[in-house]
Amino acid sequence: MLVRMTLRARLLILPLAPALALSLAGCPTDPVPEDDAGPRPDGLVVDAALGDVPTYTGDVRPILAEHCTGCHVTGGIAPFALDSYALAQSFGARIVETTQARIMPPFLADNSGSCNTYVDARWLEDAELATLAAWVAGGMPEGDPAIPPPDPMHPPTLDPSEIATTLDIGEDWTPPTTSPDSYRCFVVDMSAVGDQFVTGYEVVPGDPRVVHHVILYEPQDADAAAAVMTADAEDPAQGYPCNGGVGASAYPVALWAPGSGAQHFPTGTGVRVGGWPAVIQIHYNITGSGTHADRTRIHLRAGTGVRPAVITSIADPAALRLAPRMSSVSQVIDQPVPTDARVYGIFPHMHQRGVSVRAELLRGGAGAPECMTELPRWDFNWQLGYYYENPIDVARGDSVRVTCTFDTTTESDVVTWGEGTADEMCIVFFYVTGAP
Ligand code: HEC
Structure with missing residues (x-):
């Protein structure tokens, strides 16, 4: 075991820290002579002599x-184990x-x-990337079969005493087999939250x-709530299909992808939910295992005495006009910041033509833009939210610039704003409180 750990510690990414890699290779606790370890074309230091x-x-x-x-x-959910x-x-x-x-x-x-x-970024450490690469480059040896497998990961859950209410899609829903992906919206009753603020949640698929x-x-307001209730009533089956958005102005309160456990909003903050029903949008994918009946639930944690957060958005629907046959066409939106505020998190949204999205801050409304968030490779299938490790303070008079870039090569007409797959969106939501 000790030997294994020494060997592993010698795998370093050379381009990041060449001096460090060389000095560790020759450090006194390490009996291997310096010339046994050398840089490889892939940038890894591997001790070839030891079959390391x-x-x-x-x-x-x-x-x-x-x-x-x-x-x-x-x-x-993944297509293979x-x-x-x-x-x-x-x-x-x-x-x-990948x-x-x-x-x-x-x-x-x-x-x-x-x-x-x-927070909770799912990025592998550089050392982990290097280990995977060196394993594959080295012929993928199995190693000692006696080493016990690691304990399975258990994402955090909410304590039952913390749960203010549980939202339930009501009955089983079986995703259709007509396409691998389908989006279904279910209207849920939020009245049990009452006057409290939502402070966290746990999605139970x-x-x-x-x-x-x-x-x-x-829903953004009572009209939007009425629109989702109409959509729900018009579809005789449970819920209604909702491919892009939910069919009305609405903002995301809770976001979940497999493997995420209970989520807590930034400490001491919470979101007030309106006096109307909300919508659970579920993206189903049946590629891996065929269709199965689902009854997803969301536990909400709620409380009082928190700093109220709002989920605000930047978008300019009327101005979204994307020329066809372009491999790269962007919408740029400059939005003045109306009041001093603290930005905790961000959730960008586009449809299938999205290529990348970026948010920048222009202090005082001018000057060099500071990068807030960059998604260099948009993937419609992964609508995720991102909370900053260090929240960003913005001031009245600053300006936030959102740039959504799309690929319209396969389109023959201008693409405009809309809910459907034939339409597009460029919208960035922010989880914000007043200035501390
Ligand atoms: C949150 C769920 C999730 C996690 C975590 C995850 N995957 Fe995946 N993976 C998927 C899904 C779903 C797909 C199918 C493609 C898609 O939807 O993006 C996929 C596809 C893949 C593919 C095939 C894609 C291709 O282009 O060949 C590989 C390889 C892969 N994953 C490797 C990994 C590895 C390695 C890890 C961990 C370091 C990992 N995945 C973590 C869900 C996940």
Whole structure:
């Protein structure tokens, strides 16, 4: 065991810290002579003389267990499992490619530090990326089969005493088999929250094989609430189909993807929910395991005496006109900040043509833009929310610039704003409180 750990510690990413890598390779606690360790074309330092390649049981399985098998497990949402040596081996090259490209685990915001960092970011550490790459480059050895598998991850849950109310889609819903992806909206009663503020939530997917992600939307006003109730009433089946948005002005209160446990809003803050019903939008995906009946629930934590947060948005629907046949066409929105505020989190939303999205802050409304959030590779399938590790204070007179970039190569007409798949959106929601 001790030997394994020494070997593992010697795997360093050279481009990041060449001096550190060399000095550790020759440090006194390490008996290997300096010339045994050398840089490889892929930038890793591997001790070839000792056959010093990471192993599945010793090095790779713990990484997959921590970051991947919450979804890549039999009965999970991912299209294949990664929980055995044979499976990990057969996907080896793709594991390296998708982790290095930051496609997997799914977390679209750049968390490198060049444009802020996020709470619970699902980015692998550089050392973990290096271990996966070195394992594949080194022929994917199994390692000692006697090493016990790591304990399965258990995402945090809400204590039953914390749960103010549980939202329930009412009856089982079985996603249709006509397409792999479907979006269904269910109207839910929020009255039990009363005068309290929602301070956290826990989404409990009914059947994890089909629930890809879940968003709880709060209608913007009474008219929007009436619109979702009409949509619900017009569809004879339970809920109504809702491919892009929920069919009315609404903002996301709770966001969930597989593997996320109970979420708490930033400490001491909470969201007031209106006196009308809300909407649970569920993205179902049946690729992995066929369709199954689902009965998803959301536990809400609520309280009083918190700083009220609002979920505000930047969008300019009327101005969204995307020229067709363009591989890159953007909408840029400059929005003056009306009042001093603290921005805790961000949730961008586009449809399938989205390529990237960025939010920037212009202090005093001018000057060099400061990066707030950058999603360099938009993926409609992963509608996620991102909370800053360090919230951003903005002042009245500042301006926030949102840039959504789209690909319209396959379109023959101008694309405009709308709810359907033929339409587009560029909207960024922010979780905001007043200035502290
Ligand atoms: C939150 C759930 C989730 C987590 C966590 C996750 N995946 Fe995935 N993965 C998926 C889904 C769903 C797909 C199918 C494609 C999609 O929807 O993006 C997928 C697809 C893939 C693919 C195939 C994509 C391709 O282009 O070949 C690979 C490889 C992969 N995941 C590897 C990983 C690895 C390695 C990890 C951990 C480091 C990981 N995934 C973590 C859900 C997840």
